[in-house]
Amino acid sequence: MDLNYLKKVIKIFDDSNMAEMTIEEEGIKIKLAKNRENKSQQIIVPAQNYVQPNNIDTVQPGKVNSSNNEKGTELVSAINESDANQPETKSSLHTIYSPIVGTFYKAPSPDSDPYVEIGSHVTAGSTLCIIEAMKLMNEIESDISGTIVKILIDNAQAVEFNQPLFIIKPD
Secondary structure, three states, X not given: OOHHHHHXXXXXXXXXXXXXXXXXXXXXXXXXXXXXXXXXXXXXXEOOOOOOOOOOOOOOOOOOOOHHHHHHHHHHHHHHHHHOOOOOOHHHOEEEEOOOOEEEEOOOOOOOOOOOOOOOEXXXXXXXXXXXXXXXXXXXEOOOOEEEEEEOOOOOOEEOOOOEEEEEEEO
């Protein structure tokens, strides 16, 4: 689908009094809908069921964007508050974030021991967990050496891209 064609369709839709419009062409389905403030909202869904986000929410301290992030955000806030009472500074802790969207697993199999637990010492390159994405098991490794202070996700929970997983106190 031609980008200029798509821009013209969106412009015509914005200028019209239509509330919703759907176009399907070349295996791509496009649905345009206006919200209550008469601003258009685009949702583009290719035939392969791949959804690309139209915008990325930013996280502000103390606020939660997603129910999946709620536990992790609360724990990060609690750690930051508890660290204020200790001689360590917040900058002395290192957070490991999820590089992909998927399902978090603490162990290589349900019967195995977890890769790490709170208090475990890890080295750079140590496997911390597995994130399953599209039936592929992706090992997440530590990028620093240190001690696991917090594990922010429960086993078999969905994780989002860039969601905090572990907090490590560097050596």
